[in-house]
Amino acid sequence: MTLPPQISAIEQERGECAVSVAIELGLGAGLASRAMVAAGERWPLWSAADELLAGPTGVTDLSSWLAAAEAQDADRVLHALVRRGSPTGGDELLAVDVVTWALLPGARALARRLRTVSADVDQLVAAQLWLEVRTFPWPRLHKVAANVLSNTRAHVLAADLPTSAGRSRGRLEYRLVDPHSALWHGVWATGEGAQPDVAEELREVLADATATGVLAVADHELLQVLVEQAHRVGGGAQRGKGGLLADRVVDRVVGETGLSPATVRRRVRRSVMAIADAQRTGLIEAA
Structure with a gap:
């Protein structure tokens, strides 16, 4: 060929x-x-x-x-x-x-x-x-x-190629980050421990996930709404009832999108799993 x-x-x-x-x-x-x-x-x-x-x-x-x-x-x-x-x-x-x-x-x-x-x-x-x-x-x-x-x-x-700097590139490394980690709750974290660039990292991850077909555009938009509402509620991103899928956060998303609570939770879990799988295989980078 x-x-x-x-x-x-x-x-x-x-x-x-x-x-x-x-x-x-x-x-x-x-x-x-x-x-x-x-x-x-x-x-x-x-x-x-x-x-x-x-x-x-x-x-x-x-x-x-x-x-x-x-x-x-x-x-x-x-x-x-x-x-x-x-x-x-x-x-x-x-x-x-x-x-x-x-x-x-x-x-x-x-x-x-x-x-x-x-x-x-x-x-x-x-x-x-x-x-x-x-x-x-x-x-x-x-x-x-x-x-x-x-x-x-x-x-x-x-491919056996030199790097852009002319050196042998060796083995490229990347690290995996649990989607429930600081990548998510850092968006609305405040105080001394906050990471000022986490929001930008999250935007890049979601953009790459959408560009590579890992996330549908509709799911990307839903995650953006979810993060925005969680930030307003101030619930943090801990696991369980206090996290991204806490009732008070989901209720706000339901009010804005018209989706049912079950649909919101199902699509968010599916999206998070898809991002984690893509990071694990190296299709997209972890933040």
Whole structure:
């Protein structure tokens, strides 16, 4: 299998900053990129042949549709696209381009996290991302976004490359933080023990989790509302009744979102578990 010309013919950059992942993939012009325009012309045929692609009206609204959709619905669309782009499926390279376009936010976040791996990290992430989408084992695997980005990260880290500083990078380390820890309660902590940058750390974790497909946009927004209301209540983030899911906190969230208490608790627990799993596997960094 050969890489597409836009990846295999990449020139080495000499500037201070690496070229963006989108440019490396030939998608620097966004929806006006040649591949995306061509994919847009093919979309009516794809959606007519596969009812799973009937949700989005085309490539122009795919990103917004995926962001607003439930995680399972979004995965079904991505899975249909990787199947269409696979050599053992539809073998349409334009479908591969569409999936890489959809995963660009996660790929950019990944490249940012791996910036110490190599000065050419954008090129590495772009090339591996394309390969992971093209070779995705669609008959036996789902959760396209999480698996593609996780495998991309693993293969980039496994490459025998010098760091951006020219030294052997050795083994990259990260630490896992229980989602019930200071990452959460530090947002509203006050006094001498407070951590002034914890709120920013939390925002970064949630942003990365959303960008990599770990969290749906709706769950991201729910967690933001929850943290804000917990801060106002001042209940802290200890486990049990005094924590993020304390009755008085959940009641405020219910009033703002219109969700039932059971739904709030279920979605928050699911989101926290998803973040913890993603941190454990290294898909996103712990704060």
